[in-house]
Amino acid sequence: ENSALEFCTLTREFPEYVKMIEVGPRDGLQNEKEMVPTRVKIQLINMLSETGLPVIEATSFVSSKWVPQMADHTEVLQAIHRSSHARYPVLTPNMHGFQDAVAAGATEVAVFGSASETFSQKNINCSIDDSMLRFEEVICTAKQQQIPVRGYVSCALGCPYEGPIEPTKVAEVVKRLYELGCYEVSLGDTIGVGTPGSMAKMLQYVMKEVPSSALAVHCHDTYGQALANILTALQMGICAVDSSVAGLGGCPYAQGASGNVSTEDVLYMLHGMGIKTGVDLSKVIEAGDFICKALNRKTNSKVAQARSKSS
Amino acid sequence: HNVQDGASAGKTLPERVKIVEVGPRDGLQNEKTVVPSEVKIHLIDMLSEAGLSVIEATSFVSPKWVPQMADQVEVMMGIHRRPGVSYPVLTPNLKGFLAAVNAGAAEVAIFGAASELFSKKNINCSVDESLQRFEVVTKAAKEAGVPVRGYVSCVLGCPYEGKVSPDKVAQVAKRLYSMGCYEISLGDTIGVGTPGGMTEMLQAVSREVPVNALAVHCHDTYGQALANILIALQMGISVVDSSVAGLGGCPYAQGASGNVATEDVVYMLHGLGIQTGVDLPKLMDAGAFICCSLNKKTSSKVAQATCKL
Numbered sequence: 001e002n003s004a005l006e007f008c009t010l011t012r013e014f015p016e017y018v019k020m021i022e023v024g025p026r027d028g029l030q031n032e033k034e035m036v037p038t039r040v041k042i043q044l045i046n047m048l049s050e051t052g053l054p055v056i057e058a059t060s061f062v063s064s065k066w067v068p069q070m071a072d073h074t075e076v077l078q079a080i081h082r083s084s085h086a087r088y089p090v091l092t093p094n095m096h097g098f099q100d101a102v103a104a105g106a107t108e109v110a111v112f113g114s115a116s117e118t119f120s121q122k123n124i125n126c127s128i129d130d131s132m133l134r135f136e137e138v139i140c141t142a143k144q145q146q147i148p149v150r151g152y153v154s155c156a157l158g159c160p161y162e163g164p165i166e167p168t169k170v171a172e173v174v175k176r177l178y179e180l181g182c183y184e185v186s187l188g189d190t191i192g193v194g195t196p197g198s199m200a201k202m203l204q205y206v207m208k209e210v211p212s213s214a215l216a217v218h219c220h221d222t223y224g225q226a227l228a229n230i231l232t233a234l235q236m237g238i239c240a241v242d243s244s245v246a247g248l249g250g251c252p253y254a255q256g257a258s259g260n261v262s263t264e265d266v267l268y269m270l271h272g273m274g275i276k277t278g279v280d281l282s283k284v285i286e287a288g289d290f291i292c293k294a295l296n297r298k299t300n301s302k303v304a305q306a307r308s309k310s311s
Numbered sequence: 312h313n314v315q316d317g318a319s320a321g322k323t324l325p326e327r328v329k330i331v332e333v334g335p336r337d338g339l340q341n342e343k344t345v346v347p348s349e350v351k352i353h354l355i356d357m358l359s360e361a362g363l364s365v366i367e368a369t370s371f372v373s374p375k376w377v378p379q380m381a382d383q384v385e386v387m388m389g390i391h392r393r394p395g396v397s398y399p400v401l402t403p404n405l406k407g408f409l410a411a412v413n414a415g416a417a418e419v420a421i422f423g424a425a426s427e428l429f430s431k432k433n434i435n436c437s438v439d440e441s442l443q444r445f446e447v448v449t450k451a452a453k454e455a456g457v458p459v460r461g462y463v464s465c466v467l468g469c470p471y472e473g474k475v476s477p478d479k480v481a482q483v484a485k486r487l488y489s490m491g492c493y494e495i496s497l498g499d500t501i502g503v504g505t506p507g508g509m510t511e512m513l514q515a516v517s518r519e520v521p522v523n524a525l526a527v528h529c530h531d532t533y534g535q536a537l538a539n540i541l542i543a544l545q546m547g548i549s550v551v552d553s554s555v556a557g558l559g560g561c562p563y564a565q566g567a568s569g570n571v572a573t574e575d576v577v578y579m580l581h582g583l584g585i586q587t588g589v590d591l592p593k594l595m596d597a598g599a600f601i602c603c604s605l606n607k608k609t610s611s612k613v614a615q616a617t618c619k620l
């Protein structure tokens with residue numbers, strides 16, 4: 001595995017601005033053991049809106065049979081205060097979900113594909129190809145209604161069932177979502193096994209098919225690699241990063257291990273590097289504090305831990 | 312291909328990185344629970360088995376100041392010294408140096424600071440005074456044929472002074488290097504550094520000290536350690552300090568984390584195809600052992616993930 005010894009990135013200046021996509025209220029809460037009441041979700045999202053975050057994934061229009069934590073999707077979407085500076089995408093796995101989302105007032109949606117066949121089967125009970133057919137329907141309808149669609153590709157750096165995933169396969173799936181009409185595709189290191197070498201290699205292949213301006217990275221911190229991987233992505237020209245306040249959302253494949261990277265820690269790095277985000281870190285810490293209290297758990301964010309402990 | 316940028320080195324990574332394991336000294340010194348000597352000895356032996364080539368064993372500082380290291384002689388004499396592995400010990404002054412050599416130490420380390428206030432608060436004298444004290448040690452060490460490693464703390468920020476000038480760091484590093492330290496470890500003592508600051512500081516220091524004599528000692532208090540280490544590698548650094556299980560909290564932020572976990576560093580390096588000589592599963596065994604003894608959870612994410620799958 002010496003692909004990364006050739007870790008030569010083009011001499012790229014780091015981006016001046018990085019768009020932060022906050023997935024705590026959906027991806028985060030969906031993967032927490034504790035369920036929170038609707039009003040807590042709403043308050044969390046409202047607090048996050050106050051931080052300046054430009055994109056906040058609000059909820060998921062997946063059947064509550066599968067994802068009970070998101071059963072209150074309509075109520076949440078309708079009750080949140082929508083800042084004029086932010087967008088509030090919601091997950092819509094199929095036409096049914098899409099229609100419900102639109103009826104509830106959604107103005108942006110997201111679809112979730114996978115780079116791994118086995119993961120696709122186990123997660124949404126169909127092949128990658130079949131999932132694309134499903135998404136095509138959603139994306140076409142969304143386009144007609146001028147509703148932007150964001151695509152996600154999971155297992156971009158490894159699969160809990162298949163192990164390593166070929167970058168060419170990732171590129172293929174990303175390309176399909178982009179060509180179907182997703183304005184942006186978020187590349188997810190679903191089990192956090194990626195390292196800067198595999199990130200760089202995967203991005204190299206993906207960027208042959210889709211421009212970097214239409215890509216985002218969604219790194220999990222299960223093995224502590226998230227910030228290093230994000231840094232690598234920035235060096236390769238990516239300037240959109242998914243993260244979760246307080247690092248909400250454990251890893252469903254490694255009981256008790258961590259999952260999403262903390263928004264606070266990402267912000268600390270970016271701001272420390274002089275990269276703009278438009279986000280107020282202290283307000284994010286406050287929001288994180290709030291939700292952790294509600295969940296009766298400690299934050300996963302090191303920045304939040306350090307800030308609350310320093311004399 | 313390798314594109315050179317005037318401001319920073321080409322971004323090819325080293326083929327090999329030397330890990331300097333500071334768990335038994337820096338780690339344990341900064342843990343609340345004090346462990347018995349036989350636990351320390353067993354930990355060091357397990358770390359030797361894990362393939363680490365440098366393991367900071369103990370500290371010859373007066374037990375009045377650092378009671379956790381009071382068993383310094385016993386530990387030095389009790390460990391099994393694996394051939395090819397180095398076991399440096401801290402020696403803040405001549406007295407400590409002599410005691411260390413007497414106890415069989417074959418390598419020592421001295422600790423400077425890039426911040427005047429930190430120096431005053433930590434070792435009760437100015438940076439200059441401390442360097443003079445160290446020069447006595449390096450002279451004696453040279454005569455005795457004992458290699459000396461130098462540490463500079465607060466390289467990316469000070470708990471008292473805040474910002475620290477990269478030129479000041481470079482000055483202190485240069486002095487340590489000229490007085491005979493074979494390697495200078497640059498410590499982000501409170502973990503506040505980010506890749507930008509790391510780049511700037513390394514640029515300043517590498518103008519005064521050759522990059523192959525430099526190491527980085529990153530703290531993970533703000534989660535920035537691996538990103539900072541990656542940047543350092545891109546700038547030509549190939550020596551990284553870390554602590555098994557991320558032992559050693561931050562004395563300046565109660566309860567916050569300190570040292571970066573060796574397991575997490577090794578995971579990243581191996582993922583990059585960089586050789587370290589370290590056997591990760593054996594390293595994790597050592598981490599599990601010491602966490603059990605300390606009755607605490609590991610700070611290593613790799614260890615957490617691996618035992619949970």
